Amino acid sequence: MTDTDQMQNNGHVVLIASPFDGHVVPLLDLARHLSVHFHITYLISASKLSFIKQHGYLVEKENNKMVSTNIGIDFIGLFDHNDADFEVTRSNVNTLVRPIIERMYEPLQQILFSQPMKSTSITLLSTESIDRPIDMIIADIFVYPFVRNAKERGITTQMFCPTSFAVIPALMRVVTDETPKSEWPDLTASIIEAYPFADGIICNSIEKFEEHAIEDMRQQATPYSKVPVRFVAPLMSEASVNKDTMEVTSRVKNWLQTQWELANQTPSVIYIAFGTSASISSAQVLQIADALTSYPVIWSLKSKLLECLPSSFVNNEKSLLLDWVPQRLVLSHPAVCLFISHGGWNSLLECILAGKPVLVWPLFGDQITNGKCAEEEFHIGQCMKNASFVDDQRVVLSAEIKGYLQQMFDRQLEYTQNARQMQQKCTHAEQNSSLRYFNEIVRIINERAAVRLDRKTIEL
Incomplete structure (x- = not known):
C-alpha cells in the first residue's frame, strides 16, 4: 500500500470557520x-492565518510558507477578500456579518465541490486545494x-x-415572529433554513448547562427539534507558546507573579478584555481607566x-496594558480576582474553567444572553445593564462602573x-457527557470512512 493510499484510508474531516x-x-x-483520530482540513479566510499562527498552530518557514505545527491538521486560507480586521460598532452591528459570509461562498464552492483543476488557466481561490475524499464537513453556524x-x-x-445552545431556540422564535427583535434578521432566517439539512x-x-434550552427546543415540536445535538465542551487547552508570543507570555507571567507577591499571595488583579471584534469609544476607555485606577489591572486593549x-x-506599575493577552494563562493565575468581559461564550467558558467571578459588559449578539446567564443561572457574577450596542452604546460613567x-x-x-462549582461541572462533563458525545462523533466519522473504503473496494 502506498503512502497516498494509507493517507486516504484514514477518516478525513473538513472544518469551515x-x-x-x-x-x-x-x-x-x-x-x-479530532486530529488525534483523523486527518483534518481547516478552512478559513486567508487573512486569519496570522491569527492562527499567533495561537501556535502555524509556523512561518524561511520561504514565508505557513506550516502546521500539528501533522494531523492542514490549514487552507481562502482568498475571499475578507482582508480587514472586523470591528463591530453600533452603526454596523446589523449589517456586518452577512457580507463577510457571502464573500466566502465562491472560494468554498470551488475548493469543496468543484472537480480537481488540472488547467493552470483557472485561478485557485485558496492557498491550496483538497486532494483527498471528505468523510464529514463541520461548518460554523454562520x-x-x-x-x-x-x-x-x-x-x-x-x-x-x-456559543451556548440557547441561541438556537431563540433564533427559532425570531423566525416564527414570537420574538420580533433581532440584530441579524436576514442572517437568522438563513441559518434556521439551513438547520434541518444538518445531520x-x-x-x-x-449538556448540564443547556437543560432549559434543550427542553425549550423540544417543546417547539418542529422538524428542527429532531436534529441531534452533541455537547463537547470544554475543548480548550493552554495555547501553544511560539516565538511570536513567548516574550509577551513571559512578561505577563512575571507581572502576575509580582502582583501575587505584593498582595501577600491573595487575589487582587482585575483582568479586562472586550474580545477582538467589538469597538468601544475612546470616551468609554477613559471612564473605565478612571474606575480602575486604584486596582492592579491587566487590560487587553487595541493599540489605537x-x-x-x-x-x-x-505608566502605573499596577497597570499592564497589552493589545494581545494569553487569556487562558491569565485567568488561571491565582493573582486574578475578577474578569471584566464582553461576555463572549468562549471567554465565559474559560472564566468558568478557571473558577473566577465575572462582570459581564455585553456589547452585541449572544453576549447579552450570556451575561444574563452568568448572573441569573450560573450566579458567578453580574451583567451590566443597558450598555450594549442595542442600547446605542451609551458611555458608562466611572461612578457606575x-x-x-x-x-x-x-x-x-x-x-x-x-x-x-461550575468549574467542577465542566471537569465532570469533560470525562463523562462531553466525552461520550465526542466519541459518538468519532464513531460516525469512522463509519463514513468505512463506507467510502468499501465502495472503493467494490469499484476495484
Missing part, C-alpha cells in the same frame, strides 16, 4: 481533538449555505455552534485605544464559590 475570533478559536480546539450543499452531495455534515449539531457547551489613556494610568465593582467585591466569596 467563519473569520470571527470567537468562532475560530473553539473550532481550532475541536480540530486539535457558514450556513454549505450545509445544504453538502447534504445534496451526500456528504455527512454537522453545524458547529460556538447534527456540535455545540461548544456542556492605548493612545487615549492618560500617562498616569499607562465603580458601583458594579463594589457589588462584585461585596459578594466575592459567594461568586467565587459558585464559579468553582
Whole structure:
C-alpha cells in the first residue's frame, strides 16, 4: 500500500470557520481533538492565518510558507477578500456579518465541490486545494449555505455552534415572529433554513448547562427539534507558546507573579478584555481607566485605544496594558480576582474553567444572553445593564462602573464559590457527557470512512 493510499484510508474531516475570533478559536480546539483520530482540513479566510499562527498552530518557514505545527491538521486560507480586521460598532452591528459570509461562498464552492483543476488557466481561490475524499464537513453556524450543499452531495455534515445552545431556540422564535427583535434578521432566517439539512449539531457547551434550552427546543415540536445535538465542551487547552508570543507570555507571567507577591499571595488583579471584534469609544476607555485606577489591572486593549489613556494610568506599575493577552494563562493565575468581559461564550467558558467571578459588559449578539446567564443561572457574577450596542452604546460613567465593582467585591466569596462549582461541572462533563458525545462523533466519522473504503473496494 502506498503512502497516498494509507493517507486516504484514514477518516478525513473538513472544518469551515467563519473569520470571527470567537468562532475560530473553539473550532481550532475541536480540530486539535479530532486530529488525534483523523486527518483534518481547516478552512478559513486567508487573512486569519496570522491569527492562527499567533495561537501556535502555524509556523512561518524561511520561504514565508505557513506550516502546521500539528501533522494531523492542514490549514487552507481562502482568498475571499475578507482582508480587514472586523470591528463591530453600533452603526454596523446589523449589517456586518452577512457580507463577510457571502464573500466566502465562491472560494468554498470551488475548493469543496468543484472537480480537481488540472488547467493552470483557472485561478485557485485558496492557498491550496483538497486532494483527498471528505468523510464529514463541520461548518460554523454562520457558514450556513454549505450545509445544504453538502447534504445534496451526500456528504455527512454537522453545524458547529460556538456559543451556548440557547441561541438556537431563540433564533427559532425570531423566525416564527414570537420574538420580533433581532440584530441579524436576514442572517437568522438563513441559518434556521439551513438547520434541518444538518445531520447534527456540535455545540461548544456542556449538556448540564443547556437543560432549559434543550427542553425549550423540544417543546417547539418542529422538524428542527429532531436534529441531534452533541455537547463537547470544554475543548480548550493552554495555547501553544511560539516565538511570536513567548516574550509577551513571559512578561505577563512575571507581572502576575509580582502582583501575587505584593498582595501577600491573595487575589487582587482585575483582568479586562472586550474580545477582538467589538469597538468601544475612546470616551468609554477613559471612564473605565478612571474606575480602575486604584486596582492592579491587566487590560487587553487595541493599540489605537492605548493612545487615549492618560500617562498616569499607562505608566502605573499596577497597570499592564497589552493589545494581545494569553487569556487562558491569565485567568488561571491565582493573582486574578475578577474578569471584566464582553461576555463572549468562549471567554465565559474559560472564566468558568478557571473558577473566577465575572462582570459581564455585553456589547452585541449572544453576549447579552450570556451575561444574563452568568448572573441569573450560573450566579458567578453580574451583567451590566443597558450598555450594549442595542442600547446605542451609551458611555458608562466611572461612578457606575465603580458601583458594579463594589457589588462584585461585596459578594466575592459567594461568586467565587459558585464559579468553582461550575468549574467542577465542566471537569465532570469533560470525562463523562462531553466525552461520550465526542466519541459518538468519532464513531460516525469512522463509519463514513468505512463506507467510502468499501465502495472503493467494490469499484476495484
